[in-house]
Amino acid sequence: MKFSPRMKNLKSEKAFDVLEEVNSLREEGKDVISLAIGEPDFNTPENVKRAGIKAIEANKTGYSPSPGITELREEAAKYFSASREVSFSAENAIIAPGAKPLIFYGLLAMMGPDSEAAYPSPGFPVYESIIELFEGKPVPYSLPAEEGFDIDPDEIRSKTNEKTDVLIINSPHNPTGSVISKESLVELAEIAEEYDYWIISDEVYFELSYGGDVDSIASLPGMKERTLIIDSFSKTYAMTGWRIGFGAGPRQLIDKIGKLITNSVSCTATFTQHAAVEALRSGGQFRQKMVDELKERRDLVYRELNKVEGIECQKPEGAFYAYADVTEACELLGLENAAEFQKFLLHEAGVAVLYRECFGSRFSDEEEEYIRISFANSQENISRAINRIRKKVAENSKGILSRSSRR
Template sequence: MQLSKKMENLGTEVAFDVLEEVANLTTAGRDIISLAIGEPNFTTPEVIKEAGVAAIRNDKTGYSPSAGISELRERVAEYLSETRDIDYLSSETIVAPGAKPLIFYGLLALVEPGMEVIYPNPGFPIYESVIELLGGIPVPLPLRAENNFEFSLSELKELISPNTGGIIINSPHNPTGSIISREKLALLADEIIKHDLWAISDEVYSELVYIDEAFSLAGLPGMQERTLLIDSFSKSYAMTGWRIGFAGGSKELIDGISKLITNSVSCTATFTQLAALTALEEARDDLDQMKKKLEERRDLVWRHLNRIPGLSCQKPAGSYYFYADVTDICKNLNLAGSEELQKYLLKEAGVALLHRECFGDKFPGEDREYIRLSFASCSKDRLKEAISRIERAVTTPKSQVS
């Protein structure tokens, strides 16, 4: 069977490949500490689980409207209005089986063949692969350490061309943990309006912010109708496997995405939606407790990571990732780059991480090596053990990757 040509360059999310490798090593008897996958090790709060179970027992197992049950769409509209200071109607919101499908549907609804779409690099790898799948032209926007992993306005302006259709942003950001300032968002909004572009704002880490506040691009003047704001229950409520996300946007775009859902998955599971409704209405205390524990882990990892010779990193303002510069470690171990370091640490330290190019190819002139580690995936004791293993492996190396 011959696959279509558009499948030839379809990318993937390497984190899931690493997850499978970790599972295989664990089955073989290795003690692996995985800091690779973007998943909290907390269990879904009991009140949410009970709501899901009750929904199943009450036979809420049939189809729902493609855009989501009305109660949840109304509550999502209230939530977005409360948290982003934007007035959304329920008809301007939609529910889907996760945030990733909403990225896919949003791009499917907006990208024309040959259209250039700007996206962050490093960044969530699905942006680039879906743009390319749809016949668009991915245009990476460098995020540099010297800019605290915010984009440069001058570089953005250079990338905008007559073929540019839109831009994707992600704040709080995966993999760097950076947050785009309100001032920078305002400058971005000016460029979007000036060039008549659309925007997708990926805000799935919106609740995981460790500074005073973060802002949404959609909340700036003239941007609500131009922006598809995407969020999710996965990260905030430890509901990764429930597969439920939500978005806000113009009614025209939301109606279009609803048709795409009808044509693909029909709808999101009804009992999952009812559990998500309970999350928004009754699980705020659980969310706050999880966030407090994540902040404690962040601070612990920050203290311990920076004692490792040859490693440096910025303290994440949001999300649950450290994006560490390991250039000197790679040089000291005579490794070609962070991909080899990832393999070396899995082999010698039993610690799973993700290397720089899991988040896109290096941009021109980039000469540093990075790894990403999640501080959400295990307890504080295991995090300390993981960092100790890394330190031992890079300071007293036993062998090197061939």
């Protein structure tokens, strides 16, 4: 039997390969602390769960309109208008069974077979996979560590041409925890208008920031008309298994995405939408509590991880990830790269992390080696994990290199 040639370009997520290995080790009775998968260890707020249960009991279990129930679209528009400082109406809002489908639908609506789409690397691996599935050309751009992992607009301009149809940005960013500066957003907006292309702004971690401002490119003059904002209830309200995401954009684009939903999944589960209404209406206190706890974990990871010989990380500004440079640790241990370091930590220290290639291909062999550590785990487990890392690196070090010897 034959398959579509498109399927050869459809990748999986290496993060789930790591998760499978973690589960296998745990089944063998091994103690593994997972700092790999980006899933909050908080429970869905009780009032949100009750709203979902109440909706089921009220028999709100049938089809809903493909773009979402009116009540949720109105709440989403209010939320986006207030948080992004740009006016949206219900017709600008769209509901989908997760944020991933909105990335999928957005790219499908924006791209043709010869399109080029720029996306961050390291970054969410789904970007590249979907671009290739739609027979477009994926154009990765870097996030320089020396610039705090901010986007370099000059690089974006150098990779933009008449075939560019989409620029994907993600802020706060997975995996680096960086936030795109307002200055960079202004320059990116100018480039987008000059070349007349779309922006997909992945803002699923928008509420998870630790002191600094997070700006949406949609708030800049002229950008509301060419930007699809993607958000999710998964991270902010601990609703990963509910499978519900939401977005906002120009009505013409939202109408097309609505048709794509009609022709694929029909609609998002109706009772989860009623739970999401409650989350938007009353979730401010829960969000703040989560951010306060995550900030303490962020500070713990930053402080303790930088004490480990051969590891250096910048302080994350948002999301719940620390992106750590382990180039020197690899040299100390006689390991070739971060992928080997990830295996070393998993099998020798019992700590699961993700390595650079889980977030896209490297630009060159000269890149520094990185791992991503998720601090969506308890402070106790984070402390135990970093202590294990520190101990195993010290025990297995094959030499001493000073930080000044870093390439």
